[in-house]
Amino acid sequence: MNFSKQNPVVRDSGVSDAEDTLRLIANLPAPEGLEKRIEASLRVAPHTTTHKARILSWPVALPLEKAWVRAAAAAAIVFLVLGGGWGVVALVQSSQPARAIAAPPDTPHGVAPGGFSNAGAMRTPQTLDHPVVAQPEPTPAQTAAPAIKPEAKPEAKPGKKPLQHTKSAATGKPVKQPVASTKKQPDTTRP
Amino acid sequence: MSAGEAVSSGWMEIADKTMRDGACQHAEEEALSALVSQYSGTLYRVAYSVLRNAADAEDAVQETFMRVLRHRDSLGEVRDQRVWLIRIVWNIVLDRKRRSKTRPETDDVAELARVLPVKGLSAEQRAAAAEHHAHVLACVEQLPAKERQVMMLSAFEELNSVEIASVVGITESSVRSRLFRARNLMAGLLNHARSLR
Numbered sequence: 418m419n420f421s422k423q424n425p426v427v428r429d430s431g432v433s434d435a436e437d438t439l440r441l442i443a444n445l446p447a448p449e450g451l452e453k454r455i456e457a458s459l460r461v462a463p464h465t466t467t468h469k470a471r472i473l474s475w476p477v478a479l480p481l482e483k484a485w486v487r488a489a490a491a492a493a494i495v496f497l498v499l500g501g502g503w504g505v506v507a508l509v510q511s512s513q514p515a516r517a518i519a520a521p522p523d524t525p526h527g528v529a530p531g532g533f534s535n536a537g538a539m540r541t542p543q544t545l546d547h548p549v550v551a552q553p554e555p556t557p558a559q560t561a562a563p564a565i566k567p568e569a570k571p572e573a574k575p576g577k578k579p580l581q582h583t584k585s586a587a588t589g590k591p592v593k594q595p596v597a598s599t600k601k602q603p604d605t606t607r608p
Numbered sequence: 609m610s611a612g613e614a615v616s617s618g619w620m621e622i623a624d625k626t627m628r629d630g631a632c633q634h635a636e637e638e639a640l641s642a643l644v645s646q647y648s649g650t651l652y653r654v655a656y657s658v659l660r661n662a663a664d665a666e667d668a669v670q671e672t673f674m675r676v677l678r679h680r681d682s683l684g685e686v687r688d689q690r691v692w693l694i695r696i697v698w699n700i701v702l703d704r705k706r707r708s709k710t711r712p713e714t715d716d717v718a719e720l721a722r723v724l725p726v727k728g729l730s731a732e733q734r735a736a737a738a739e740h741h742a743h744v745l746a747c748v749e750q751l752p753a754k755e756r757q758v759m760m761l762s763a764f765e766e767l768n769s770v771e772i773a774s775v776v777g778i779t780e781s782s783v784r785s786r787l788f789r790a791r792n793l794m795a796g797l798l799n800h801a802r803s804l805r
Contacts, residue, residue, distance in 0.1 A: 439762075439763035445724075455670050456641060459674070
């Protein structure tokens with residue numbers, strides 16, 4: 418492919434010489450024995466072809482008649498997986514900590530087997546701390562006020578009288594009767 | 609069908625399939641061997657024109673045929689095997705040149721004088737020619753990559769503009785315009801170098 422003669426700009430500027438140089442390099446002969454070396458390397462190279470991606474590639478293609486081999490292999494795999502899972506579960510369950518609190522064994526004179534002494538300390542059971550009720554401090558106003566009698570009941574309203582539950586003699590039904598006031602009435606006759 | 613017959617027929621099937629596979633593999637090896645003997649020289653020259661190192665060029669050719677071996681199943685679908693192979697080796701050498709930091713052997717003038725054929729020249733003339741070639745190649749290296757690639761491929765007599773376009777992956781008109789630009793740039797570079805002397 419030679420376009421340099423068609424281009425007047427580059428005709429006399431040495432570009433054709435440059436293209437000659439490139440052509441010289443492009444026409445260099447290949448070294449001797451190149452084909453043999455390449456063929457030898459191809460022979461040594463592993464004959465790998467582009468296979469489709471597989472999850473499991475079986476070493477030999479099993480025919481359909483030997484499908485039971487695959488079934489047996491699959492069953493063995495399932496058995497191994499389940500067995501392993503069961504083993505893990507059993508291991509986890511046996512290694513769970515005991516729920517009861519183990520008390521230290523009684524030793525003479527309170528000396529532990531390690532040589533340490535608890536110095537006669539009493540063991541107290543671990544219980545929940547009950548909520549501490551804070552006692553209200555008496556304020557100065559409360560201390561100045563008179564003490565209220567706890568027995569004193571508020572007086573009944575003047576218009577109402579307290580009712581007493583009694584049974585009627587005639588009917589035997591409970592009847593509400595007004596109770597006579599036990600409070601001492603003021604003597605109005607006196608001046 | 610008795611069990612014996614079934615076994616024997618299965619065995620025959622396996623043997624038949626093995627023979628077919630063997631014949632197929634043998635045919636593939638034959639086709640690959642024919643490709644090697646036919647195009648290894650061309651591929652080597654293409655590789656050498658870019659790498660300008662004999663060992664690297666040979667490695668590139670080997671890698672090209674290794675790729676062909678890997679995709680030998682689709683070898684029958686290739687329309688033009690020559691251009692297809694040149695395209696493979698072209699991509700390989702461009703990738704290698706991008707990665708390698710070593711200078712090409714032909715940057716050395718003495719090495720260039722050894723490699724390039726100079727018939728009927730004295731030692732002085734040979735040295736002068738080698739210096740000139742080295743200078744030209746240095747100017748080619750200064751060209752932009754797109755223009756440089758088209759110019760180097762155009763130096764191969766066996767590649768026309770359509771095939772160059774197929775190798776580079778552009779249209780034929782782009783090849784022509786790039787080649788035009790490359791020549792103008794090259795002329796400018798050579799004139800500039802001449803004025804400096």
